[in-house]
Amino acid sequence: MKKLSIILLINILVLMCLFYNFNLAMAASITSVTDVLSRSKASTLSNHTITFTSPTGVAAGETIVITFPTDFTGQVSIDYTDVDMYAATERTLAAAPDVATWGAVFSDSGGTRNRLTLTSGTGTVAAGGVVVIEIGTHASSGVTGDKQITNATAAGSFVVTVVAGSADSGSYALAIATEDQVTISSTVDPYLEFAVTDATVALGTLSRTAIKTDTATITAITNSASGYNITVNGATLTSGVNTITAIGGTHAASATSTEQFGFRVAATGGSGIVSDPYNDVAEYAFDTGSLPDIVASSAGVSDTTTYTLTYMANISNLTKPGSYTTTHTFICTGNF
Amino acid sequence: MTNYLKLFLIVLFGLFSNSQAFAAMDSSHYSVPKDVINEASGVSSSVNYKITHNLSESPVGVSSSTNYKINAGFFIDENPILTLSISTNSVNLGTLRLDTVSTGNITLTISTNAQNGYAVQAYDNTSSGIENGFVSGLARVADATTPNIYVALPSAGTEHYGIVVTGTHAASGYASGTKINSLDDTTLVDIGSYTGFIAEDTLTVQYRASITAITPASSNYQTTSTFIATGNF
Numbered sequence: 430m431k432k433l434s435i436i437l438l439i440n441i442l443v444l445m446c447l448f449y450n451f452n453l454a455m456a457a458s459i460t461s462v463t464d465v466l467s468r469s470k471a472s473t474l475s476n477h478t479i480t481f482t483s484p485t486g487v488a489a490g491e492t493i494v495i496t497f498p499t500d501f502t503g504q505v506s507i508d509y510t511d512v513d514m515y516a517a518t519e520r521t522l523a524a525a526p527d528v529a530t531w532g533a534v535f536s537d538s539g540g541t542r543n544r545l546t547l548t549s550g551t552g553t554v555a556a557g558g559v560v561v562i563e564i565g566t567h568a569s570s571g572v573t574g575d576k577q578i579t580n581a582t583a584a585g586s587f588v589v590t591v592v593a594g595s596a597d598s599g600s601y602a603l604a605i606a607t608e609d610q611v612t613i614s615s616t617v618d619p620y621l622e623f624a625v626t627d628a629t630v631a632l633g634t635l636s637r638t639a640i641k642t643d644t645a646t647i648t649a650i651t652n653s654a655s656g657y658n659i660t661v662n663g664a665t666l667t668s669g670v671n672t673i674t675a676i677g678g679t680h681a682a683s684a685t686s687t688e689q690f691g692f693r694v695a696a697t698g699g700s701g702i703v704s705d706p707y708n709d710v711a712e713y714a715f716d717t718g719s720l721p722d723i724v725a726s727s728a729g730v731s732d733t734t735t736y737t738l739t740y741m742a743n744i745s746n747l748t749k750p751g752s753y754t755t756t757h758t759f760i761c762t763g764n765f
Numbered sequence: 766m767t768n769y770l771k772l773f774l775i776v777l778f779g780l781f782s783n784s785q786a787f788a789a790m791d792s793s794h795y796s797v798p799k800d801v802i803n804e805a806s807g808v809s810s811s812v813n814y815k816i817t818h819n820l821s822e823s824p825v826g827v828s829s830s831t832n833y834k835i836n837a838g839f840f841i842d843e844n845p846i847l848t849l850s851i852s853t854n855s856v857n858l859g860t861l862r863l864d865t866v867s868t869g870n871i872t873l874t875i876s877t878n879a880q881n882g883y884a885v886q887a888y889d890n891t892s893s894g895i896e897n898g899f900v901s902g903l904a905r906v907a908d909a910t911t912p913n914i915y916v917a918l919p920s921a922g923t924e925h926y927g928i929v930v931t932g933t934h935a936a937s938g939y940a941s942g943t944k945i946n947s948l949d950d951t952t953l954v955d956i957g958s959y960t961g962f963i964a965e966d967t968l969t970v971q972y973r974a975s976i977t978a979i980t981p982a983s984s985n986y987q988t989t990s991t992f993i994a995t996g997n998f
Contacts, residue, residue, distance in 0.1 A: 461881070462998040465953075469849060469993055586846045601998040602845035602877070608854040611871055611990045613972050615858035615895060615906065619982040652982045654904060732979050765982065 457484040459591055459599035467565065467577075469609035471584050474504070474577040476565025479591070487516075487554035487594035493547040494592040495562065496538050497578065501587070503542025504576040509533035511574035513563040514547060516554045519570050526550035543578075560593065581605050620652040622733075623659070623761035635673075635744045635753070640683045645738045647759055649701060649731070655764035656727035657701075659736070662720050662758045665690045666742060668751030673742055678716035680706040689743040691715035694724055694736050701727045701734030713741045721760065847877045849885070849994035861906065861976045861986075863922045873956070873968045873992060881997035884958040885968060887928075889948035890989045894926045895974065897983040904981035906974055908947035912954045915944035924977045928990075932968040934959040945973060948990060956992065 459481040467476040479495065487493060493514075512533045514520040526532035526548045538544035545564065554560055568574035581587050584607040592598045627646035635641050651657045665675040676691035683689065691713035694703040704723045706714035716722050725736050742753075856869035877883045897904035909927035910916040915938035919925040927945040930936060936955040938944060948954050957968040970990075 463995050465886075465995050466993050468991065584848075584850070586844075586848045588844045599998070600845050602847035602879070602996050604847040604849040604875075604877075604994040604996070606849045606851060606992075606994075608851050609849070609992050611851060611854055611856055611970075611992070613856045613858065613869070613895060613988050613990065615867065615974060615986045616860045616984045617906070617976055617980050617982050617986060618860055620978050622978065650978050652979050654981055730979050730981050 457597045459483055459593055459597050461559070462591065462599055462601040464589065464601060464603060466580075466603065467567070468580065469604055469606045471580055471605050471607060472582050473580050473609075475580050476563070476567045476577055478567070479562045479564070479589075480559065481591060481593070481599065482557065482559050483554055483593040483597045484557060485594055485596040486556035486558055487549060487597075489549055489551045489553055491549055491594040492592070493554075493560065493562070493594070494590075495545045496590045496592075497540070497543040498581060498587040498589070499538070499540035499543060500581040500583075501543050502540060502579045503535045504579065505542075507535050507542055507576035507578070510572040511564060511566075511568055511576040512545065512547075513561075513568040513570045513574075515561040515563075516558050520552060522547075522571065554593070617652065619763060619765045620650075621657060621761065621763035622648075622650045623657075623759075624648050625759060626735075630738075630740045632740065632742050635742050635748070637686045637744055637746060640685065640741060640743060642739055642741045645740065647736045647738070648733055649725070649727070649736070649761050650699065650733040651727065651763050652730050653763045653765050654729055656729050656731060657761050657763045658723050659725040659759055659761045660721035661724045662722075662760070664755050665715060665717060666753035666755050668749070668753040671749040671751055671753075673744065673748065673753055675715040675717045676713055678706055678714065678719060680709040680712035680714040682712050683741050683743060685743055686745055687743055688745045688748050689713070689741065692738050692740040694738050696725060697735050697737070699727065699731040699734030700729065701725055701731050701736065703736065713739075724759070843878065845879060845996065845998055847879060847883065847994060847996040848875065849992065850874045851992060856972050858972060858974050861974050861980070863976060863978060866919075866921050866973050866975045869972045871970050871972075873970065873994075875957075875959075875966045875968070875994055876964045877994075877996050878962050879996035879998045880961065882959040882961050882963065883966075883994055883996050885956040885992060885994050886953040887948055887956050887970075887990050887992045888950060888953055890950055890991070892950050894947075895986040895988045897981065898985035898987040904983055906976060906980055906986055908949070909945045909973075910947045912947055912949050912952040913938070915939065915946050918943065918945050918973070919975065921975045922977060923975060924980050926972075926974045926988075928954075929971045929973060930956050930968055931971070932957055932966070934963075934966055935968055942971075948988075953993070960997075 462481040465478040509522040521530045522533045523530045528550045529552050532548040534546050535542040536544045565577040566574045584605050587603045588600050590600045625647045630643045630645050632641040666673040673690045674688045693713050694707045696703050703725050707724050852872040858867040858869050861867050894905040894907045906926045907924050909925035927947040929945050930939045931942045935957045
């Protein structure tokens with residue numbers, strides 16, 4: 430009898446050990462767990478996109494519980510509208526479970542609104558199913574979320590636990606940093622480049638019967654948001670006390686046997702434009718009454734604009750003989 | 766002593782030794798969460814399971830010296846860990862030039878015990894390039910490329926802004942620092958990743974920018990990069 434008691438005791442102990450180990454073997458760890466934050470900085474609001482695989486799955490009426498560390502805090506009024514759940518399909522969430530609708534509730538777990546419990550009505554997660562849970566303003570299914578979870582107040586590694594259904598559980602870590610952002614700053618200096626690339630205008634011997642023309646070229650480029658102005662200053666063609674009459678502030682066609690001096694301007698490239706009265710494609714002007722007179726400009730940043738100035742002179746029967754010359758000075762001013 | 770009593774004692778020993786095997790050891794310089802006696806251990810896996818197991822481990826412990834520390838012959842049962850730190854929170858590229866590519870570096874340091882490692886990603890708070898802080902959206906130093914489309918490093922005088930990441934576990938698209946990537950405010954851009962445990966892994970992020978003559982003038986070009994580390998547990 431004594432031997433039988435010992436044998437029975439041993440058998441009981443062995444069976445206890447066997448069943449104890451068997452029960453452990455039933456629990457499974459969730460796998461492939463990630464949580465992508467929108468911000469990693471301490472004490473900063475952040476979205477969470479939590480993804481995991483549940484080996485056993487979640488049965489009808491069971492829960493998925495995500496518990497953040499106590500120093501993570503859900504915003505006041507954070508609720509199911511701030512949560513999306515995807516498991517094979519997008520799941521409908523509400524404050525409480527109802528048939529296929531899952532209940533999503535935030536509660537205190539040593540902290541403030543730091544635990545999310547998703548409770549199934551009749552919905553399930555299949556064994557081996559991938560679950561994606563979004564918490565925050567990116568939870569856009571149904572009502573778009575407007576609340577987030579505030580990160581821990583100090584930098585470090587923080588453990589989040591996940592319990593899925595009655596058998597699966599696990600944990601993962603969040604990296605909270607003192608700073609998660611880098612501000613990059615730089616300066617771009619004002620830039621203005623201007624050149625007279627063809628500075629000689631030779632009209633030759635003026636004629637009463639033929640128009641005499643020649644061209645000059647200037648270029649301008651700037652990174653000024655308000656662009657630039659180019660002005661001209663100088664006199665009409667002059668020989669001692671004698672001059673050739675400037676056309677004036679209204680462009681006019683070239684007319685032989687009429688004393689005229691003026692120019693017109695054509696622009697190519699960039700965004701520079703020619704000002705009135707020098708912008709006509711065929712007629713000329715030279716407004717000596719407005720000197721220095723604006724001949725071209727850009728309203729903003731402009732790549733290289735090439736301005737071609739076509740000078741023209743005519744004489745009449747009364748024009749005095751002589752060597753007529755003039756110098757026109759162009760100035761480009763950036764509007765910074 | 767009868768055979769039955771011997772068997773009983775063996776079972777008792779087994780039960781108690783099980784608890785002793787998980788006794789912790791501590792001193793002012795180290796902590797050993799578990800020590801076990803081992804004869805066989807390893808990782809077993811199939812389609813539906815993966816288990817890290819040990820059986821009757823041999824006496825083991827922590828050995829360390831100035832230059833090493835080893836956790837020998839046993840499993841350490843520890844919490845998930847993931848940390849991220851950034852060397853500085855500002856990079857001033859100075860006055861950008863036509864004849865130079867301006868650069869500035871930061872260093873990210875990541876540690877994790879996640880069995881599948883980590884990934885670091887980033888985004889900017891501007892939709893494109895570095896924007897004029899006073900007139901957002903109207904003037905910018907343009908991106909070198911589309912986020913996550915890696916291109917060869919632009920030369921000086923070509924307007925561009927972007928990042929080049931180097932480090933043992935930098936994203937492969939950077940091609941060892943020979944390709945550039947750009948950030949925007951809607952795309953998570955790959956910085957680097959690793960697929961196992963790692964301590965103090967470093968990634969160097971180099972910001973690069975240059976301009977043309979018509980890059981709008983501004984003393985306040987600015988953007989902000991946000992970095993996110995995710996553990997793959």
